[in-house]
Amino acid sequence: MQRVLLWAFLAAALTVSLLTATQRFRVERRNRAVELIADYSEIAQLAIASGRSTIEALKTLKSAGVTTVAISELTIGDLMAQGRVFVRYPQGRLEQTVLLVDGNLVSQLADQLRRVLGGEKIRVSEIATDRSTMEKAEITIRGRVATDWLQSLPAGLPTQAIADARAAGLLIVARLINYPGATPKAIREILSNLQKNGVRKIVFQGDQVLGFKGAVKDTARYLKRFDLIFGRIEFAKQKGEIELAKHVEGNIIPVHSITQNEMPTLSRPDIVERYRKAVRERGVRLCYIRMYESAGSDVISANAGYVHEIAATIQKDGYVLASSHTLTEVRIPKWQRAVPAVGVAAGALLLVTSVIDISAGAFAVWLITGTVAFLLLAWTGDFGRKIIALAAALIFPTVGAIYAVRNLCANTVTSKKTISGALGRLATAALMSTAGGILVVGLLSSKAFMLRVDQFAGIKAAHLIPILLVAACFAGGIAWQCDSWAVQRKRLIESYQKLLSNPVLMWQALGLLLALIIIGLMIARSGNEAGIGVSPIELKFRAILDKVLGVRPRTKEFLVGYPLLFVGIACALHGRRREAAVLVTIGSIGLVSVVNTFCHIHTPLVLSSLRTINGFVVGAVIGIVLWCVLKKLLLLLEVPPNNTDPKSTDYR
Template sequence: MLRKLLWWFVIVGLLASLPLAFFRQETETSSNQVEFVFDYRDLLEMSDVRPNPQGFVLQQLQAMKQAGIGSLAVYESTLSELRLSRRIEVFSSREATSLTQKPISPNENFTYILFTDPSSEAKIKPMIENTFAKLNVKTSPWDFKNQPGLIIEMNMEEANLKPMDPDPITLELLKDHGFRIVVRLGNKREFVTNEMDALLANLYKMGVRRLLIDGDYAPGFSDDPKQVQLHKMGILLAKYDMGLANIEMLKQPQKGFGVLAEETGYNVVRLHSFTEKDGEKLTESLVKEDREARIQQTADRIVLAVKDRNIRMIFLNGRAVKNLEKGAIITPLDAIYESLNGPDGAIKRIEEAGFTVAPAQKFDYSYNSYQNIARFFMLLGSISLIVLLLGYFIPEASLLLFVLGLIGASGLYFLSPSLYAQALALGTSIAAPSIAVIEAIRSVQAGRAARAKSAVLYAIVQLVKTTLISLIGVVYVVGLLNHISYFLVMQQFRGVSLLHLLPIAIVGLYLLFFREKLNYQQRGEQVKKLLKANISVLWVVVAAAGAAVIFYYLSRTGNEGQASPFERYFRSFLENTLGVRPRTKEFLLSHPLFLFGAYLTVKYRNAVYLLLIGVIGQLSIVDTFAHLHTPLHISGIRVVYGIVFGLIIGLLLIAAWEIVTRSWKAWAAKRRAAVKG
């Protein structure tokens, strides 16, 4: 009676969660603009090794426009960057002595600046003077051969590091050339509200609508526990309708990002970075085929980021590299342009997938009051699902566990809503695939496999039924973590390693000690017998092999998992052929072996142990949807492909088994007949 009631709670919670999945789908489809941004500082550094730096910059700006790069990232200025932009020339005291042929005090270690033209002097000089005045560093006029300049009473190495407002001449240049501007601001300067207000107002006039944090700390972040300045920065961003970009796969989240995102109403887009090191791979000495393959891999990478990870901003970088074999300095720019606009370029494929190349827009998200109603039913359903799993092991304690679970989860919600949601999501994600496979095992134990009229049909039904039960966990995970912060990967689903290990351990424990109807004393005897068993060398070898398999299995989970070159090629082939790549461990390993095991249980009861491998595929289904930055429809297609191809391979495996066993029986019969004859 209690188990039936718990299943009803699970179903009600499931139905309550479905609208939340619909709301998420609506959010995912609310923005389809993809913005390509190039790092302007990288372009300046590449121009510094060209005979005509400014001409090179203008030439590349035109090429970028044609390639579909519509935005450029501009940083806070430094003396070094202003020198690269040819606004100023910078000298140390020693260099100034050589230049002017006038002796300078040996105790002097200042920075000397010459402005390259009147426009630079008019716009850059006040900015430099104000910056160093705030640092209590004296500046004074200086000139050389009627060329005006400044003396900064700070050593050149340190002076070159001091950040200033973005170069106004560069901003005007890029705007005049039709580029959108993305500004990178860091936390290297003292935060002054009025000055930041004025800076953002000026940037707004220049068309800036999105900000990238430069470094590990957001502007305004401090040691203040209340983060007053950080909140002021967020208010200013909201005032000027400026959003943020969340850079994916950072080692550590940028400090203060979450506060700014919340203050701006989550005006945030996800950003994928194509780094300078990535660009270097396009500058190596390669034969034509290998170069084209690298360019194609770059295009594939960009398309995959947009389509599969809800990336809406692609940040492109590059640097000039010395190529000793060619005796030249090479940049990756032409290869990057080709990866975007080549015959099978990223932009064409992105547009075919339903996206447009335009300024990145935030996803339309609003908190729906229905979530308050759904939360109650999801609490009942998720606790019920977890208790149903525990009930396979200690059924007498189910009621107590249910009551304790409700009390504990409710308390956790008031303590930390985020921790509450993640804990229940992890619990349901572990419980659903575990229950799914245990139910398949119980089907064999109950004799339904032996009574099946068609072994193939029984196996297919078991795989489909098991998958449907696992999908219950999927719906709960999607419903419980239905917040834009998970969608933008500002918060992440925790416990991936537990999800990949615990269901296997739980089902293995059930197989060993709980599938038979034994009392606790008899199970204790089984455990005692196992613990007292003599350990042979073979056992040690098997245990070591098992540990190696587990280590390799865990190393493949999450974003840090490594893949061999052949596997990367195979993945790319599947992606380009099918549009969405199914998970190899599902359709090549787990689903076929589960189907094969279910087929064999009709004749051989001990084949039930093969069903344990099916847990990997079932937990992988839940894990696919636990990648909350992946669109739901992409995850759904991935799972369907896994089931379909897994069925096909499993049926081929069954056919091969039948051919081998029947051939063996025929040969054995002939052998016996020959012996008798």
């Protein structure tokens, strides 16, 4: 009766979570527009090398798929390097700085300096010049300004670049700089001017966002006021971008870019596939494309072919090349975000009752207390729901691993029933972990998590702790069957005393070391920023799986977790509990990975679901093959089963 009630609670929570998942799926399906961005400065340089005009080059790239051009803001230092601005400090006028400026630039620069420094500090005056030279003008700044600081000030977007982009029919992304001394008023004026000029998206230059350090909240406020979108570059780690992302309230579009230094190290197919994955797997909607070809008789046409490959690959996945937009919120009532907590509380009691029989009174107390506590925690907001999501990631893989071999401590079966029996228990374990993942989806599916402004917390702990719990249960002999607390406590103490008193054999030490290495590697490679990279061979293997299966399953599921878990269950079915304990413990990595897949809220739900299904199918097939090979080997070596006595207390 206890478990029936827990399954009912879990089913109700899963139903609500699936409803949330459906609403999130609809939000994801509506967000299909992707922009391909070319860098104006790069195109202008290649156009000169090809003997074409910049407008012609931009139109050629537009026909290949480019939708947008990124225009970088110049600094006064850039204009000085171009010989278009000269600085002097007049004698006798100690409190003035004079800029000698080209006539066709003076109006734009004066307006920009008024925005940056304040209108009361700027005066413009024409000066006499020789008719054979370009017309000049003076911009006088009140106060003596240090040359280094003056050179760092923004001079605005080049008007010629804006004109060329519009003539080519392309959208514009502004690449603004940060500079020392940016005031809230200056930030307001700079962003207001962008809005007036029809620019809606901003990708900041360099390693800082505008307003860092001290005025990032002002930047966020004015981005929202002027309806401007922050293009957040993946993995760039610009200073201030996390704070800015939190305060713009979802007015964000993820950007993927490959740095100039990295471009020469990548092949053309690798680059194409990288943009495809960024769009398909991580919700990127602004692809900042660096040109691939830099030499040749017609580099513009050559790069147009390269851009077309990227465009065609993205379109093949069902996306459209058009002006991108921000995600809409997954609009659900507050109670709907809290109800999945009931399922997590039920999962916690399922874990307890899988190893310990508890009285009806104690069960009722624990159920009511746990449910109310988890509901209240979920009601507090995102922080509380992140704690519960972590609890789900710890609980459900552990439950799945224990249910996989529960009540098999003394059972043996015929060879014909081994595969079907092991497959059924493997499916039960996988479904249990998937249930935990669905509850995480119900708890965390919101715009902030989908844009990675906020993220699932405790990813390393979620990988390690379930494996340790499973190992502790097997080492203590309490994982195989449920019993009273007194019996299980006695069994636990006796098992650990025996374990600690036994000498460690060389093969056991080597086996333990190998298991620790496997688990350590899996944990090190977990998370969005793994501590260990992926080898070129594995990258090629992943690419093959992507092509064959459509969605690549996770290596730790199909190649490690499920195969070892299947063989471990099969061993348990044949009474080989020592082998089963080790294999199921290591195989629980696969169950942990299933929940972790759904913890990546920025990955589309369809992709996560297909990845989970593919991982199970491929992993089960490999497990069956591995078991058949191992069974032949065991028969050949005539290794007898161990601990088949149902009264034995040695459940290791």
